[in-house]
Amino acid sequence: MATSQPPLPAGHSVPPRPPMDPPSGVRRIKLQPHETGDPVTPTEDLFVLAHLGIPRVDPAQWSLLIDGLLGRPMTLSLDQLKARPKAIVEGVHQCCGSPMEPTVPTRRVSNVRWGGADLAALLDEFGVDAQARYLWSYGLDGGDFAGTPCDWYLKDLPLARLKAGDVLIAYELNGAPLPAEHGFPVRLVVPGYYGTNSVKWLWRLHLADRRAEGQFASVLYNDPLDAREIAAGQPERRPVWAVAPSRSSWRRRLMRRSRAMRLSRSGVGPGRSAESRGSR
Numbered sequence: 001m002a003t004s005q006p007p008l009p010a011g012h013s014v015p016p017r018p019p020m021d022p023p024s025g026v027r028r029i030k031l032q033p034h035e036t037g038d039p040v041t042p043t044e045d046l047f048v049l050a051h052l053g054i055p056r057v058d059p060a061q062w063s064l065l066i067d068g069l070l071g072r073p074m075t076l077s078l079d080q081l082k083a084r085p086k087a088i089v090e091g092v093h094q095c096c097g098s099p100m101e102p103t104v105p106t107r108r109v110s111n112v113r114w115g116g117a118d119l120a121a122l123l124d125e126f127g128v129d130a131q132a133r134y135l136w137s138y139g140l141d142g143g144d145f146a147g148t149p150c151d152w153y154l155k156d157l158p159l160a161r162l163k164a165g166d167v168l169i170a171y172e173l174n175g176a177p178l179p180a181e182h183g184f185p186v187r188l189v190v191p192g193y194y195g196t197n198s199v200k201w202l203w204r205l206h207l208a209d210r211r212a213e214g215q216f217a218s219v220l221y222n223d224p225l226d227a228r229e230i231a232a233g234q235p236e237r238r239p240v241w242a243v244a245p246s247r248s249s250w251r252r253r254l255m256r257r258s259r260a261m262r263l264s265r266s267g268v269g270p271g272r273s274a275e276s277r278g279s280r
Contacts, residue, residue, distance in 0.1 A: 005151065006206055009073040012065055015203055018055040018140055025145070026050040026181065033107040040090065041110035043174045048181045049095060049108070051216070052141040052153060055201045059185045064169065068136075068207035071127030078185050081169060084117040089166045089191055094243050096194035099220035114189045115172030119205075120162040122169070128159070128207060135159050136212045137188050137197075138204035148215050155197050155221075156212040157190060157241060166191045169202070193241050196221055211239070 008014065028048040031041075038045075059078050067073035095108035139153035161167065168189040171178060178184040183200030190197050196216070211218060222237040 006068065006208070008065070009067050012067075012073070012075070015063075015140065017142060018057045018201075020053040020141070020143070021056050023053045023143070025052065026054060029108060031110075033109060036110055039111065040174060041112055043112075043176065043179065043182075046093075046110050046112065046182065047095060047108045049195070050141065050181065050200070051145050052143040052150065054181050055140045056180060057140060057185055057201060062185050062203070064186060064202060064205070066123070066126070066205045066207075068205075069129035069132035069209065070123070070207050071129075074126055078171065081117050081171060081186065084122070086115055087118045087166070087168060088113060088115045089168060089189065090114075091166075091191040092243070093195055093198075096196050096221065096240055099196075099216070113174050114168055114170045115175070116168040116170035116186070116189065118165075119167045119169055119188075120165065123162070123207075131209045132159055132207040134208050134211055135162070136204075136206040136208055136217075137199040137202060138206070139187075139199045140201040140203050145215060150215050152214075153199060153201075154212055154214040154217050155199050156208075156217050156239075157193065157197055159207065161190065161193070161241075164192075192243060194221075194243055197241060 026048055027050075030045050030047065036045075062078055064076045064081065065073065066076070090113040091111065093110050093112050095106060097104060097106040097108075134156045135158075136154060136156045141153045142150050144150070169186055170183075170189040171186050173179065173182055178187060183202070186202050187200040188198050188202050188205075217239075218237075221240040223240060224237055
């Protein structure tokens with residue numbers, strides 16, 4: 001299925017696909033839920049899930065394009081991103097499960113510390129159009145998944161989520177640069193949303209008045225609604241965004257430990273909780 005690809009602003013071109021190593025899906029689960037006892041999960045113990053392989057990105061050639069319903073498009077290099085005030089958010093990072101088996105429950109969860117630039121503050125500087133409702137996020141990974149070709153890994157999320165705070169353009173994981181398998185050089189981080197929405201190897205953010213279309217945005221990771229909900233005017237499918245509440249003791253333990261912190265160049269200030277929200 002073709003990925004939504006709005007025209008790029010004048011003077012911009014589609015980036016070449018980085019070398020992919022490996023060139024196909026990766027799934028490494030190192031710990032079971034009851035083994036995640038550390039307040040912050042060590043990076044080497046995090047689960048690794050990549051549907052389309054792992055891009056090996058040259059940071060000197062990387063840039064982030066932000067365009068769409070915005071005052072003007074902007075392009076940021078990694079150095080420019082790091083020059084901005086750094087925010088640190090600690091919170092639960094949870095896998096949604098296999099999109100090919102959406103009814104099979106999984107327990108892939110960790111508690112990690114992200115560092116990067118606050119996305120809401122960045123967008124405020126350039127003026128978001130009042131018609132913008134969704135943020136489309138493009139990763140540099142692409143290829144074939146379950147027999148369907150994908151130009152790019154594309155997800156969307158409601159722009160209203162940014163108002164709740166702590167959405168980052170992240171370049172650090174647990175105080176160090178992102179490893180390749182976790183999105184180097186830059187990824188989106190959306191606390192309270194399943195990990196599939198925190199797009200890795202980020203190269204484009206597009207503000208739009210509608211949802212994106214693509215294999216991972218509008219087909220997979222969307223739950224069917226029942227007849228009663230559809231009759232009430234709801235769409236036939238609901239996107240899987242927010243982490244579902246859980247009564248299990250292991251998740252309650254992690255959530256009690258979860259907290260958000262902000263780090264500015266003048267010192268550490270208070271932050272908001274990064275606990276999960278939503279009803280899935």
